[in-house]
Amino acid sequence: MADFEPRNPNYKTFVEGYVSSQRYLDLIGAELARVEPGLAVYRIPYREDLGQQDGFFHGGVVGSVAEGVMGAAAATLVAEGANVVGAEYKVNLLSPASGVALIACGQVVKPGRRLIVCRTEVFSVDERGAQTTCAIAQGAMAVIEPRS
Amino acid sequence: MADFEPRNPNYKTFVEGYVSSQRYLDLIGAELARVEPGLAVYRIPYREDLGQQDGFFHGGVVGSVAEGVMGAAAATLVAEGANVVGAEYKVNLLSPASGVALIACGQVVKPGRRLIVCRTEVFSVDERGAQTTCAIAQGAMAVIEPRS
Amino acid sequence: MADFEPRNPNYKTFVEGYVSSQRYLDLIGAELARVEPGLAVYRIPYREDLGQQDGFFHGGVVGSVAEGVMGAAAATLVAEGANVVGAEYKVNLLSPASGVALIACGQVVKPGRRLIVCRTEVFSVDERGAQTTCAIAQGAMAVIEPRS
Amino acid sequence: MADFEPRNPNYKTFVEGYVSSQRYLDLIGAELARVEPGLAVYRIPYREDLGQQDGFFHGGVVGSVAEGVMGAAAATLVAEGANVVGAEYKVNLLSPASGVALIACGQVVKPGRRLIVCRTEVFSVDERGAQTTCAIAQGAMAVIEPRS
Numbered sequence: 001m002a003d004f005e006p007r008n009p010n011y012k013t014f015v016e017g018y019v020s021s022q023r024y025l026d027l028i029g030a031e032l033a034r035v036e037p038g039l040a041v042y043r044i045p046y047r048e049d050l051g052q053q054d055g056f057f058h059g060g061v062v063g064s065v066a067e068g069v070m071g072a073a074a075a076t077l078v079a080e081g082a083n084v085v086g087a088e089y090k091v092n093l094l095s096p097a098s099g100v101a102l103i104a105c106g107q108v109v110k111p112g113r114r115l116i117v118c119r120t121e122v123f124s125v126d127e128r129g130a131q132t133t134c135a136i137a138q139g140a141m142a143v144i145e146p147r148s
Numbered sequence: 149m150a151d152f153e154p155r156n157p158n159y160k161t162f163v164e165g166y167v168s169s170q171r172y173l174d175l176i177g178a179e180l181a182r183v184e185p186g187l188a189v190y191r192i193p194y195r196e197d198l199g200q201q202d203g204f205f206h207g208g209v210v211g212s213v214a215e216g217v218m219g220a221a222a223a224t225l226v227a228e229g230a231n232v233v234g235a236e237y238k239v240n241l242l243s244p245a246s247g248v249a250l251i252a253c254g255q256v257v258k259p260g261r262r263l264i265v266c267r268t269e270v271f272s273v274d275e276r277g278a279q280t281t282c283a284i285a286q287g288a289m290a291v292i293e294p295r296s
Numbered sequence: 297m298a299d300f301e302p303r304n305p306n307y308k309t310f311v312e313g314y315v316s317s318q319r320y321l322d323l324i325g326a327e328l329a330r331v332e333p334g335l336a337v338y339r340i341p342y343r344e345d346l347g348q349q350d351g352f353f354h355g356g357v358v359g360s361v362a363e364g365v366m367g368a369a370a371a372t373l374v375a376e377g378a379n380v381v382g383a384e385y386k387v388n389l390l391s392p393a394s395g396v397a398l399i400a401c402g403q404v405v406k407p408g409r410r411l412i413v414c415r416t417e418v419f420s421v422d423e424r425g426a427q428t429t430c431a432i433a434q435g436a437m438a439v440i441e442p443r444s
Numbered sequence: 445m446a447d448f449e450p451r452n453p454n455y456k457t458f459v460e461g462y463v464s465s466q467r468y469l470d471l472i473g474a475e476l477a478r479v480e481p482g483l484a485v486y487r488i489p490y491r492e493d494l495g496q497q498d499g500f501f502h503g504g505v506v507g508s509v510a511e512g513v514m515g516a517a518a519a520t521l522v523a524e525g526a527n528v529v530g531a532e533y534k535v536n537l538l539s540p541a542s543g544v545a546l547i548a549c550g551q552v553v554k555p556g557r558r559l560i561v562c563r564t565e566v567f568s569v570d571e572r573g574a575q576t577t578c579a580i581a582q583g584a585m586a587v588i589e590p591r592s
Binding site: 021 | 169172173175176196197198199206208211212213215216233235236237238239241
């Protein structure tokens, strides 16, 4: 992974606010577990109402955290006053997302001026803490510059 | 859109059960509004806890219904006893998903033996009922054959 | 399909120049068969050196024309002096691309200020002229504004 | 990267044949530079007829080698007598693919029974040998089992 320099010295506070203002993340119980320049990690404990027909995490939950954590990763690298919104993403679901929690790890690959391209790896965690990659994603967040 | 012949004469009952067994769809308030061979429509009324920072539907909700409704559309075409699971999908978010409801319309493009390729169009609906396309998606559902 | 108004009155000439300046399109024999506001069509006659192991069009050819024709479709809608470059795209290969020619039809879905989102349908054409959809694609072209 | 065990002891010979039978790879001058279990690398020297309007590698070339090398990587892991065909892929173009050569490195992420999910990183190489990531891709190859 590349080494990124944040443009906003208060990027952690900004990303925490970015995450906590998103009511949907609260609805699905996503917690920001880690934030570094160019990287963010969400953790989502399993709940029955996040499930699909077989009692695993629903693919929609997996996909939405895969995309959501790209937003948080991208948000670490924008200038003060700027913001990010999702433009596009692609998810491959690799195996049933069973277990006690999901961990979604988003990383910036290319912090462009207008598009920040990211990749995500989503792991399912079993009772013993063993992690299995259950999805990978790739996408771009659009940068919203502050109005001048 | 192509004209598809369902292999399961009870496909409507099957898809209704497929949808109602997914607890996550219940969590976000997605209702199956229409189901035809090769087509399914979800409707999701706006709620604050489906929002992001600006009060629009969260991109994760948009993406998860875009993918979810592909599953329902694909489920209309599988044989009795078979099932579908998400394999991969791609979403382009086109405009802020504001308004009183989302409508996600999933259609089968190619019902392969192992992969069913689908497209989705997601509309946001304003108070007057006017619809704006807010996302398009494309992806594949994997067919799970019944164990013989 | 939506009805688009070109911003450049000479959009046809611009798109023809855009296409003819791309040496790779010449290498694979892609011809611009049609151009309208928000729409472009390429035609690629079969040649053995465009094939893969089974004598069909190579998936790389199918994908590259699927993406290339999005560029031409997007180019119909930019202002005079602006240009487009590919940002991202996604292809689903539906069936073997056999036959005497490929036809790739690209359409603009959303002409944003910075990203133009498009969809493509690629058909293979047999000796009798019958067309089969062999791939669908979805992606975004980035708009390059003229330097002021 | 995971450590993969090839199921076909003659996987190198198989992959070399898989690559050399694809006429299109010959047309664009792609050479198989490396092959290991779960990994393949193509190298494509620059030629003017692989270019676009600005003299860089055409996005279609970049995308087609990104997809093509996933096929070679996936082919390292199939059983004797089996084969792979492209099912779907997604490319993000990160920067102009300028330079004297492209290097496309494909890796298997998940070797499923029916779908082999892969990722690719494409580098452009300048005259001094410095590499810049110019594209990333993610997709799935379908496994074709031998007829029994």
